[in-house]
Amino acid sequence: MVSGYGKLQIINGVDIELNKGELVTIIGPNGSGKSTLVKTIIGLVPSWSGKIIINEKLDITGMKPYDIVTKQVPINYVPQVNNVFPTLTIEENLLLGALPRKKDPKEKIQEDMEKIFEIFPRLKERLSQKAALLSGGERQMLALGRALMSNPDILILDEPTAALAPVLADEIFNKIIELKKLGLSILLVEQRATRALKISDRGYVLVSGKVAFEDKAENLINNEKVGELYLGKR
Numbered sequence: 001m002v003s004g005y006g007k008l009q010i011i012n013g014v015d016i017e018l019n020k021g022e023l024v025t026i027i028g029p030n031g032s033g034k035s036t037l038v039k040t041i042i043g044l045v046p047s048w049s050g051k052i053i054i055n056e057k058l059d060i061t062g063m064k065p066y067d068i069v070t071k072q073v074p075i076n077y078v079p080q081v082n083n084v085f086p087t088l089t090i091e092e093n094l095l096l097g098a099l100p101r102k103k104d105p106k107e108k109i110q111e112d113m114e115k116i117f118e119i120f121p122r123l124k125e126r127l128s129q130k131a132a133l134l135s136g137g138e139r140q141m142l143a144l145g146r147a148l149m150s151n152p153d154i155l156i157l158d159e160p161t162a163a164l165a166p167v168l169a170d171e172i173f174n175k176i177i178e179l180k181k182l183g184l185s186i187l188l189v190e191q192r193a194t195r196a197l198k199i200s201d202r203g204y205v206l207v208s209g210k211v212a213f214e215d216k217a218e219n220l221i222n223n224e225k226v227g228e229l230y231l232g233k234r
């Protein structure tokens with residue numbers, strides 16, 4: 001895949017794969033293009049060349065986020081920033097996530113919301129509160145919950161633990177493990193690289209818009225070069 005902004009090329013020929021049920025992490029230095037890459041996948045940034053294929057046959061290359069939502073492509077994305085609507089309540093935020101599911105009856109959507117409360121019980125306790133009042137960790141959980149409300153098979157998370165204290169980050173990582181157990185395929189972008197790789201099946205190291213390393217997560221953790229350059233090991 002190749003993409004960028006205006007004439008500025010950021011993603012310089014990246015080929016990545018996410019298999020069913022896998023948790024795959026993308027790590028790499030700041031500015032290496034991680035967010036741009038995931039934005040290209042979901043059509044927020046146009047792809048200049050290459051293809052984005054879901055479930056081996058559904059080609060979503062060139063689809064805008066609007067198309068992805070209205071055509072109910074089973075993929076959802078939690079952006080790195082501004083990932084909840086602060087002036088809306090928790091419940092309103094969650095229901096917005098279900099907006100594309102026009103054909104699904106209210107009861108089914110309510111049922112799915114209950115399932116999300118099983119994973120994120122704190123959201124239920126605060127349903128009628130404005131999202132602006134949530135703590136950083138709770139906000140990330142709401143963003144995850146909202147993405148889940150569209151009933152996706154594939155979830156893309158862009159630095160869900162950014163700006164969180166370590167204990168809250170751990171909580172989010174545990175939730176991600178739970179989501180994987182539910183059968184979701186997850187593409188995770190993380191700064192907490194070692195921590196993320198520890199829960200992942202495979203990983204990619206993105207450097208200057210190119211894949212510098214790709215391997216089983218375990219191998220990346222034990223790769224001396226990767227460790228020294230990108231995992232802060234010496």
Ligand SMILES: Nc1ncnc2c1ncn2[C@@H]1O[C@H](COP(=O)(O)OP(=O)(O)OP(=O)(O)O)[C@@H](O)[C@H]1O
Nearest residue numbers: 005008010028029030031032033034035036037080
């Ligand atoms: N909207 C934009 N217009 C122009 N350039 C952009 C835009 N967004 C990002 N860039 C540039 O693209 C490059 C890659 O940015 P990107 O946000 O994808 O990196 P990242 O790997 O996600 O970084 P971080 O770890 O800080 O989140 C950077 O040089 C950045 O300045």
Ligand SMILES: [Mg+2]
Nearest residue numbers: 034035036080
């Ligand atoms: Mg980023």
